[in-house]
Amino acid sequence: MTSASSDRLRTQRPATATSGRPRRHAELAMSRSDFDAIRAFVHDAFGIALSPAKMPLLKMRLRSVVQSRGLANAQEYVAQVLSNPSADAVGELADAITTNHTFFWRESAHFELLVDRLLQEHKTKNKLVPRPLLRIWCAAASTGQEPYTLAAAVRIALGPDLRRWDTGVLATDISARALDAARVGIFTEAEAAPLPDLYRQTMFQDFEGGVRVRDELRKDVTFRRLNLLTPFRFKQSLDIVFCRNVMIYFDEPTKRDLTERIAAALRPGGFLVVGLSESLGSTPPGLRAIAPGVLQKLGGA
Ligand SMILES: C[S@@+](CC[C@H](N)C(=O)[O-])C[C@H]1O[C@@H](n2cnc3c(N)ncnc32)[C@H](O)[C@@H]1O
Known part of the structure; x- marks a missing residue:
């Protein structure tokens, strides 16, 4: 942090x-x-x-x-x-x-891949769908830098077509204190500095010498307390799960179990993104590695 x-x-x-x-x-x-x-x-x-x-x-x-x-x-x-x-x-x-260390634009290759490839493919696939769904889960959201960047990435990737879409970012963490700070969405200039200009413009308004996440972007993100060890269930299958820099705290059986449960919550063809330094051992069953830290659920068309 x-x-x-x-x-x-x-x-x-x-x-x-x-x-x-x-x-x-x-x-x-x-x-x-x-x-x-x-x-x-x-x-x-x-x-x-x-x-x-x-x-x-x-x-x-x-x-x-x-x-x-x-x-x-x-x-x-x-x-x-x-x-x-x-x-x-x-x-x-x-x-x-808990260690809530996080920062904007961390492991930025994942956001670039998200906007340039994963969301473009999803857009193409849903070109003719009247109200396409896009469900993203940020599973270790900490103080909000990562989920707000995901929400901005969605706005950037979908552009004016956003209105046609039913999108949402669910941001969870076990630390209520970190989530309280995330909901407020106030950051210093220095914290916001690593972000590219387009993200800064999409995400922030000026606020008392720092920045605050714009109201409309804050509405894109739903924060909830969730312990990743407990069962989770979603009404709709997930398209993308960012679960970065939390598995490092877990032992091997816990990592394996969590990865399997996340994979089960993904739609076929959906993506799980983990931290670049997080080893999941061999590629978990039902997933294939497509980039460093990025796994795709098998079975998508
Ligand atoms: C180091 S931060 C990573 C934040 C962000 N994902 C990133 O990559 O910058 C790890 C987060 O995982 C959360 N965490 C640790 N154990 C957890 C658990 N069992 N369930 C949910 N969140 C947990 C911590 O509270 C902390 O905010």
Whole structure:
């Protein structure tokens, strides 16, 4: 996440600490068995695999959660919160442990391929359809940079013909805090800078020294909280799924299972886009690789 976004998110953190408890900036006390209990919970609940090397990071990220609950250490957190967690506690943990790092125009070759090829092919195929459908899912949307770019890409690719289409971008993430920032859609000039001019013009209006996503573009994107480990179902088959830079946090069986479930949600000929550095091992069944990080579901005409 960029510094402006992280500042925005930091301001939303609970800021209370109970008197008599460790000072706010003291390191969180966490034994190896507390760490193991938390990482087992995180793995089961979110699919995120934390290696032992991540213990200092976990201590840092959990410190304010533990303190805001008036607890003294990770042991109390495990015993009192994780032993019988409320939905709120699980959400709070997801916010604390997820890495929401993202930025505009990340791995831009995927957006270029989307506009120049995937959407052009889809347009051609639907030339004679009175109200064609285009369903895109951004499955790890973080603070919004990726789904808003997808919505802009659709507008750029379809041009004035957009009115004829029934389009929509569904943007999901497990972190409610990241999604709250995404919905607001305010970014600094520096954050918007990597985007080509056409995208900037399509996406933003000026806003208090920075930029804000235009109202019409914000309406193109629906944000929802979704844990990729849980079952998902869509009313219509999906044309394109961007699920980038999240599989790196998952172990092999979780990646495989998620890839299969996404493939099942795609229409034949639809596309799954993963991060350029994300290895899915061999090409998953029912898909074929068409470009780095881009897989197509077999069976399309
Ligand atoms: C590093 S960001 C990637 C954002 C964006 N896709 C990109 O490529 O720039 C990973 C995102 O995945 C989300 N995430 C992690 N585990 C998840 C899960 N089990 N279900 C849904 N989202 C998850 C995190 O909250 C985070 O926002």
